[in-house]
Amino acid sequence: MTSKNVGVIGLGAMGLxxxxxxxxxxxxxxxxxxxxxxxxxxxxxxxxxxxTPADVAAAVDVVVSVVVNAAQTExxxxxxxxxxxxxxxxxxxxMCSTVDPNWSIALEARLAEQGVLYVDGPISxxxxxxxxxxxxxxxxxxxxxxxxxxxxxxxxxxKVYRLGDRAGAGSKVKIxxxxxxxxxxxxxxxxxxxxLREGVDAAALYEVITHSAGNSWMFENxxxxxxxxxxxxxxxxxxxxxxxxxxxxxxxxxxxxxPLAATAHQMFMQASTAGHAKEDDSAxxxxxxxxxxxxxxxxxxxxxxxA
Numbered sequence: 001m002t003s004k005n006v007g008v009i010g011l012g013a014m015g016l017x018x019x020x021x022x023x024x025x026x027x028x029x030x031x032x033x034x035x036x037x038x039x040x041x042x043x044x045x046x047x048x049x050x051x052t053p054a055d056v057a058a059a060v061d062v063v064v065s066v067v068v069n070a071a072q073t074e075x076x077x078x079x080x081x082x083x084x085x086x087x088x089x090x091x092x093x094x095m096c097s098t099v100d101p102n103w104s105i106a107l108e109a110r111l112a113e114q115g116v117l118y119v120d121g122p123i124s125x126x127x128x129x130x131x132x133x134x135x136x137x138x139x140x141x142x143x144x145x146x147x148x149x150x151x152x153x154x155x156x157x158x159k160v161y162r163l164g165d166r167a168g169a170g171s172k173v174k175i176x177x178x179x180x181x182x183x184x185x186x187x188x189x190x191x192x193x194x195x196l197r198e199g200v201d202a203a204a205l206y207e208v209i210t211h212s213a214g215n216s217w218m219f220e221n222x223x224x225x226x227x228x229x230x231x232x233x234x235x236x237x238x239x240x241x242x243x244x245x246x247x248x249x250x251x252x253x254x255x256x257x258x259p260l261a262a263t264a265h266q267m268f269m270q271a272s273t274a275g276h277a278k279e280d281d282s283a284x285x286x287x288x289x290x291x292x293x294x295x296x297x298x299x300x301x302x303x304x305x306x307a
Contacts, residue, residue, distance in 0.1 A: 003060070003061045003062075004026060004027050004028055005027070005028045005030065005059060005060045005061065006022055006027045006028070006029055006030070006060050006061075006062050006063075006064065006152050007029070007030045007031070007050075007056035007057060007059065007060040007062065007063040007064065007083075008022065008029055008030075008031045008056075008063075008064045008066060009031070009032055009033075009053050009056055009063060009064070009065045009066065009067065009076050009083065010033060010034075010065060010066035010067040010072075010076075011031055011032075011033040011035075011038045011039065011042055011066075012033075012066065012067075012068075013126075013127035013130070013234060013235075014066050014096070014123060014126075014127055014130045014135070015033075015064075015066030015067075015096075015130075016038075016042065016127075016130075016131075017127055017128075017129075017130030017131030017132075017135075018064060018066055018096075018123075018130050018135075018156050019031050019042060019047060020042075020045075020131055021130065021131065021132070021133040021155070021156050022064075022152070022155055022156050023045075023046055023047060024133070025133070025155040025156075026155075027152070027155065028047075028048060029042075029047045029048065030047070030048045030050050030055075030056045030059045030060055031043075031047050031048065031049065031050060031056065032049070032050040032051065032052060032053060032055065032056050039051075051081075052081035053076045053077070053079075053081060053082055053083035053086075054081045054082060054083055054085065054086040055081075055086075056083060057083035057084075057086035057087045057091070058086040060091070061088070061090070061091045061092065061148070062091065062092045062094060062148065062149045062152045063083055063087065063091070063092070063093050063094065064094040064096060064152070064156070065077075065083075065093065065094065065095050065096060065097065066096045066097070066123070067097055068097060068239075068242075069097055069098070069099065069242060070097065070099040070100065070103050072097070073095060073097055073099070073107075077093070077107075077111075084111065084114065084116070087114070087116045089114065089115030089116065090115060090116075090117070090148070091116055091117065091148075092116070092117040092118070092119060092145055092148045092149040093111055093116055093117070093118050093119070094119040094121050094149055094152070094153070095107065095118065095119065095120060095121060095122075096121055096122060096123045096137075097122065098122050098171070098174050098175070098178060098242075098243050098246065099122075099171055099246070100171070100246055100249065100250070101120075101168045101169075101171035101172045101175065101250065102168075104120045104167045104168060104170070104171045105120075105166070105167045105168045107167070108120065108166065108167035117141070117142065117144055117145035117148050117149070118141065118142075118145060118167060119139055119140075119141040119145050119146075119149055119153070119170075120139060120140045120141060120167035120168060120169070120170040120171055121137050121138070121139040121140075121141075121153065121170055122137070122138050122170055122171055122173075122174035123135050123136065123137050123138075123157070124136045124138070124174065124177055125158075126221075126234065126235070127234060129158070133155075133156065133157065133158060134157075134158035135156075135157050135158060135159075136157060136158065136159045136161070137153060137156075137157040137159065137160045137161065137170075138161050138163060138169075138170045138171075138173040138174050138177070139153065139160060139161060139162055139163060139170045140162070140163045140164035140165070140166060140167055140168055140169040140170040140171075141162075141164075141165070141166070141167065141170075142165055142166060143165060146162065161173070172250070175243075175246055175247050175250055176247075178240075178243040178244065178246070178247060179244070179247045179258065179261045181218060181240075181243075182240045182243060182244045182247070182261065182264045182265070182268065183260045183261060183264045184216045184217070184218035184219070185218045185222050185240070185264075185281055185282065185284060186263070186264035186267045186268070186284055187216075187219075187264075188216065188218050188219035188222055188223055188282075189222070189223075189226075189267075189282065189284045189285035189288070190288070191209070191214070191219070192205065192206075192219075192223050192226055192285060193285055193288035193291050196291040196292065196293070197288070197290060197291050202226075202227055202294055203227060206223055206224070206227055209223075222280075222281065222282040223282065225280050225282040226282050226285055226293065226294060227294050228294070228296060229293065229294045229295045229296035229297075230280070230296055231276075231279040231280040231282065231283045232280060233278055233279055233280045233281075234280055235280065235281050236277065236278050236279065236280065236281060237268055237271045237272050237276050237277050237278070237279055237280075237281050237283055237284060238268075238272055238277045238278065239281060240264075240265075240268040240281050240284075241265070241268045241269055241272050241277075244261055244264055244265035244268060245265060247261050247265075248261060248262060248265060267284050267287060268281070268284055270287045271283055271284045271286060271287050274286065274287065
């Protein structure tokens with residue numbers, strides 16, 4: 001793939017970082033987003049704004065989709081003004097969402113019918129690593145798809161793992177990653193909640209744990225949000241309702257027990273139902289009763305108060 005034109009559909013926290021990274025690596029990035037004004041804002045910094053996924057697909061040989069789930073990916077491809085009808089034979093669709101692996105396998109076959117190559121390419125690392133080009137991609141694709149899109153993958157991610165020669169393995173590994181991520185966040189919240197219940201200074205607890213064997217990346221990252229009383233969603237509670245649900249669905253098909261994942265899923269479900277669905281996933285700590293959470297410096301509404 002020699003063209004320096006690439007498309008990005010979805011300019012959320014991760015997608016915007018990917019689009020900027022590709023632009024900084026010399027690509028002309030054609031982008032669109034369902035939110036009015038998002039693509040225009042990106043274009044003001046040097047990208048090309050497109051009105052629809054079809055407009056993106058018509059201009060490029062590689063389309064990178066960075067939307068939330070399989071339903072949104074279906075809409076990007078096959079909805080009104082969808083990308084699939086505008087993609088030329090030999091072009092490549094890179095799917096970066098966390099989805100059911102069987103759905104990803106079926107999508108590869110569906111696109112192959114019209115001569116479009118496919119990369120099963122979920123991503124991990126968060127908005128900061130996406131923006132710095134240091135995120136991780138868990139990919140699986142045919143050799144032809146890697147030949148067509150490999151340069152784009154290497155330009156947008158710090159680590160591109162090639163896990164198979166057909167779709168499915170990338171999504172399976174991402175599902176397993178999300179199992180650990182969700183369980184670690186839930187466990188981190190439980191530990192911090194116990195500390196608060198026992199009257200331990202939250203900042204001191206954070207300092208000790210992050211320099212001790214009990215630390216995890218998720219404790220260090222997410223409990224910092226709790227200390228700041230800032231639940232602005234970088235990854236929302238409902239993302240883990242979805243992702244841990246996919247984990248459990250995958251395991252259920254082979255009757256494989258996942259007791260920790262099931263418990264963590266229930267915790268995120270409880271937080272979502274309690275009104276915290278769109279808050280940062282660290283808000284799962286709000287399900288614990290009888291604790292007083294740290295408050296943001298400008299918190300006047302009790303949002304960070306007693307849980």
